[in-house]
Amino acid sequence: MDPHTEPSAVEVIRDPRDFQARLIRARHAGQRVAFVPTMGALHEGHLTLAREGRARVGPEGLVAISIFVNPTQFGPNEDLSKYPRELSRDLVLCASAGVDVVFAPDTAAMYPEGEQTRVTVSSLTAPLCGVFRPGHFEGVTTIVSKLFALSGPCVALFGRKDYQQWRVIERMTRDLLLPVEVVGVPTVREANGLALSSRNRYLSDDERARAAEIPRALGYAVREWESGARDAARIRDEVDTRLRAIATSVDYIEVRDADTLEHYRDESTRAVLAIAVRVGTTRLIDNVVLGEESAPV
Numbered sequence: 001m002d003p004h005t006e007p008s009a010v011e012v013i014r015d016p017r018d019f020q021a022r023l024i025r026a027r028h029a030g031q032r033v034a035f036v037p038t039m040g041a042l043h044e045g046h047l048t049l050a051r052e053g054r055a056r057v058g059p060e061g062l063v064a065i066s067i068f069v070n071p072t073q074f075g076p077n078e079d080l081s082k083y084p085r086e087l088s089r090d091l092v093l094c095a096s097a098g099v100d101v102v103f104a105p106d107t108a109a110m111y112p113e114g115e116q117t118r119v120t121v122s123s124l125t126a127p128l129c130g131v132f133r134p135g136h137f138e139g140v141t142t143i144v145s146k147l148f149a150l151s152g153p154c155v156a157l158f159g160r161k162d163y164q165q166w167r168v169i170e171r172m173t174r175d176l177l178l179p180v181e182v183v184g185v186p187t188v189r190e191a192n193g194l195a196l197s198s199r200n201r202y203l204s205d206d207e208r209a210r211a212a213e214i215p216r217a218l219g220y221a222v223r224e225w226e227s228g229a230r231d232a233a234r235i236r237d238e239v240d241t242r243l244r245a246i247a248t249s250v251d252y253i254e255v256r257d258a259d260t261l262e263h264y265r266d267e268s269t270r271a272v273l274a275i276a277v278r279v280g281t282t283r284l285i286d287n288v289v290l291g292e293e294s295a296p297v
């Protein structure tokens, strides 16, 4: 059967050692490997990462995606137990996006009995989401390290929606001298500009309408910047006012140095406007690099 015409033909591997052996064989056969780590409940954002991976390794390469709801990146009061899990639907989507291998391990296999090892990135994880989700990035860098060790990818793809995560993984990869090219893929959005996220499904119709203000507020900031405004504090305050009007609560709305994530100081630094707000009980994040990205809407 031709795997490219049979949508259910995607190869699913559950055992970490089997996944590792499969990708070692691929590399020995000369295939370049692209890898996309996810928590499943896949959407067009994830599939865009997979397609970008395919573009980078070519038709002869291998595209692998992991689907693993990683417990160590959830806080004690977060949504680990109710996080959407829908593997069979995800597999159909992976096949449609030309993914070759899906790695879907269970928790015990990724965290062996007695495990006591964590990978930590320091300064970049301190601000923004680091303040509101203690331990989150340590969970992310730990699981991504394990997944890189198993998959040995040439290129790994991350979404810029999770801007801080992308920069943290990039830093970790450089610091650990890993031979992996980390690619940040631009945020995929709905028609109204809302960044796609697996957690968007928690939104009611009313909340979804309110959430549409997020890309509009980011768009306002982009246009101000494009028209020459550099008063980051004033732009931030206006975005703050707009988002407080629709949000149930605000975690942060900040303009930061786009490279170091330290406070934005002056025009010698690239600026990222990053936000995290709750609409109802759903926590939404978004960002835009001012002067580089176009307005989401």
Ligand SMILES: Nc1ncnc2c1ncn2[C@@H]1O[C@H](COP(=O)(O)OP(=O)(O)OP(=O)(O)O)[C@@H](O)[C@H]1O
Residues within 6 Å of the ligand: 037, 038, 039, 040, 045, 046, 048, 049, 157, 158, 159, 160, 161, 162, 185, 186, 187, 188, 189, 195, 196, 197, 198, 199, 200
């Ligand atoms: N809208 C998007 N555009 C581009 N990449 C995305 C988008 N949403 C998620 N990604 C990327 O997909 C990868 C896997 O993310 P994840 O599985 O956590 O999905 P998610 O939609 O962010 O879910 P959640 O909102 O529950 O965190 C990450 O690199 C993430 O940045």
Ligand SMILES: [Mg+2]
Residues within 6 Å of the ligand: 162
């Ligand atoms: Mg996510």
